[in-house]
Amino acid sequence: MRIAVDAMGGDYAPKAIVEGVMLAKKEFPDIEFQLYGKESEIKKYVTDEHNIKVIHTDEKIESDDEPVRAIRRKKEASMVLAAKAVKDGEADAVFSAGNTGALLAAGLFIVGRIPNVERPGLMSTLPTFDEKKQGFDFIDMGANADNKPEHILQFGIMASHYAENVRKIANPRVGLLNNGSEESKGSELTKASFELLANEKSINFIGNVEARDILSGVADVIVTDGFTGNAVLKSIEGTALNIMSVLKSSILDSGAKGKLGAVLLKDALKNVKNGLDYSSYGGAVLFGLKAPVVKTHGSTGPEAVAYTIRQISVMLETKITDGLIEFYAERKKSENSNSI
CATH class of the missing domain: 3.40.718.10 (Isopropylmalate Dehydrogenase)
Incomplete structure (x- = not known):
């Protein structure tokens, strides 16, 4: 190689x-x-x-x-x-x-x-906080500002291949990021994408997935258009950085007892930080x-x-x-x- x-x-x-x-x-x-x-x-x-x-x-x-x-x-x-x-x-x-x-x-x-x-998509594996903690593949994270339903279908197919072959997940669950779990929810783009994904026999499509659930292990692959994907990714990154910042400030401002507690919780806090860091899964692939x-x-x-x-x-x-x-x-x- x-x-x-x-x-x-x-x-x-x-x-x-x-x-x-x-x-x-x-x-x-x-x-x-x-x-x-x-x-x-x-x-x-x-x-x-x-x-x-x-x-x-x-x-x-x-x-x-x-x-x-x-x-x-x-x-x-x-x-x-x-x-x-x-x-x-x-x-x-x-x-x-x-x-x-x-x-x-x-x-x-x-x-x-x-x-x-038709369109390559930018894909990365992000962490999940369920029992398995095996993460999910997220595509498109910003390679395309505008997408058609056919592009989102291809994203789902490609990311499913990646999850199955590279991450060794059998029959990976593919979800479509949407503003509700019901089939009737969403924009014209997501509704048309839902129909294409639901009729695609080569993937295990499980339906719509809401943004609040994506870190809970609800799907092995989550697909969306590049504009939405990039916004969600940056929201996750910003939230993770702010959580760590708030924890650090709270410990430093809480006096001797807080600092002693931080020493006792050092390993647990390190695990939280590592859990929020998705670099251990590798880089983003232009797939x-x-x-x-x-x-x-x-x-x-x-x-x-x-x-x-x-x-x-x-x-x-x-x-x-x-x-x-x-x-x-x-x-x-x-x-x-x-x-x-």
Whole structure:
């Protein structure tokens, strides 16, 4: 397996990215890591050169660059070269913590869509707080501002394949995010999407799911349009940050007894923090492309980078992309034969 890494993407690049790669190498010594970026900076943090290739470039995409323009104009940028390596068959997957919009554009315009997939969706695994605590796959988290019902159907199919093959969940439950659980609820988009999902035989569709229930393990996959998904994701992130902030302030302001209680509850509070942190599931996948294109948060640390590499390795081992390509090829063939 060969992973093309944008070593210059992210707030703490290349240090955090390369240190994360070094952590992952201990678990995956047979993966070849192709690190794209400024060689002199990258090599400061390379502690083991086995299966490490550094491809030098001085150019990188900044966090405030306009995504499509950056991809087209900065042809030697580390992110662009990593995506081209996949397109040219020199690598099997792309990983970056850089500009999200630029990575989406690079994935779409350089790596390319799976044939018969209309819109790739941005998907991440988020935590759940039920007894199983196995999380759920959430798609689309913002790759598309506007969607059609057909796109949401494809999101459900693709995320269901991911849950079953990568996360090993048998017959994953697929829910549609809506403002009520009743079939009649929702906008014209969600009503039409409900009908398509309900008639799709390849997935286990369980109906509408309300936002208040998504962290309780009500479904293994939750689908929505990109605008709604991004808003919900940021709401979850903001709530988690504020909960931890309130807990910390309350402890610090409660005097000696509160601080003593915090010491006694240290492990429990750590578990709460870890439970709210979804980076342990890996990065966000731009799903529906010809190869895995995976993004982590710009402020990610080495541990999160290593988690994401583990996620990519499972995606490659299970050949999830090949499975989707075959699924949609067969689906297209069936549609053509039925139309004759």
